[in-house]
Amino acid sequence: MKVKVAILGCSGRMGRNLIQAAVEHQSIKLVGGSVRESSSFVNFDLGELAGIGAIGQKTSTQLNDLLDADVFIDFTSIETTLENINWCQQHNKALVIGTTGFSAEQVKVIEQASNNMPVILAPNTSVGVNLMFKLLEITAKAIGDYTDIEIFEAHHRFKKDAPSGTAVKMGQVIADTLGRDLNKVAVYGREGITGERKKETIGFATVRAGDIVGEHTAFFADIGERLEITHRASSRMTFALGAMRAAFWLSEADNGYYDMQDVLGLK
């Protein structure tokens, strides 16, 4: 039987990719999507919104119109997601949260809600990126003590923050594995007479250019050899496909708080 899914924020950049990914997924049935009341896409065909032709399902401004869905996928904004959690809790619905940027306190609110519903908080739903975190842990355990560790990331010219959340998470995974405090060992950019590299440091380098969707590399370098672990995203569909995988997994999960490492069986 197919899992019935609704997409919250379906007219956004991610929302449109999510519609396409849901329609193409064999085990998922797309039953609806939400837009803002002020949106010019109210009561608009979801397929047309995604540019894949009409599918006979219309957008809605009211979550109560989407009660048929079992799993909700939310890529909206922090405020909207926090409202949506309340609604999902009241209506016993599972929620995949792709929205990013929650404060520690807001994450606690999400964790609290997960007592009454299944929730995945997934700031990066790319399967490859989440697998990369596991590879970094394995690599850091094996050679992190004696190699120089540097992280490189590149994104499009419109990105406002640096380094990317994913690059910081890469550093965090490596630092945690090696028992280092990232706040103390991170070096964000170098200029001038910097002196020799300090052994414990984890360096970050950033490029912003053109339409790069997202590239991340971790270097583990020694004298005579260097291991590089790289992930390259070439389209937003990678995040949408990962979100579908998360929604399918969550449809069979008990109430609780999960992340993509749970979805991929990497814990």
Ligand code: NAD
């Ligand atoms: P976007 O601004 O293009 O889309 C967000 C959409 O949500 C907009 O269409 C907006 O109108 C809609 N929305 C907001 N409030 C709403 C409400 N109350 N009801 C209905 N619709 C509402 O942004 P985007 O690039 O699609 O990103 C959305 C979020 O997803 C951001 O937080 C972004 O950082 C995050 N994101 C996560 C991943 C991931 O892998 N998890 C990947 C890309 C983006």
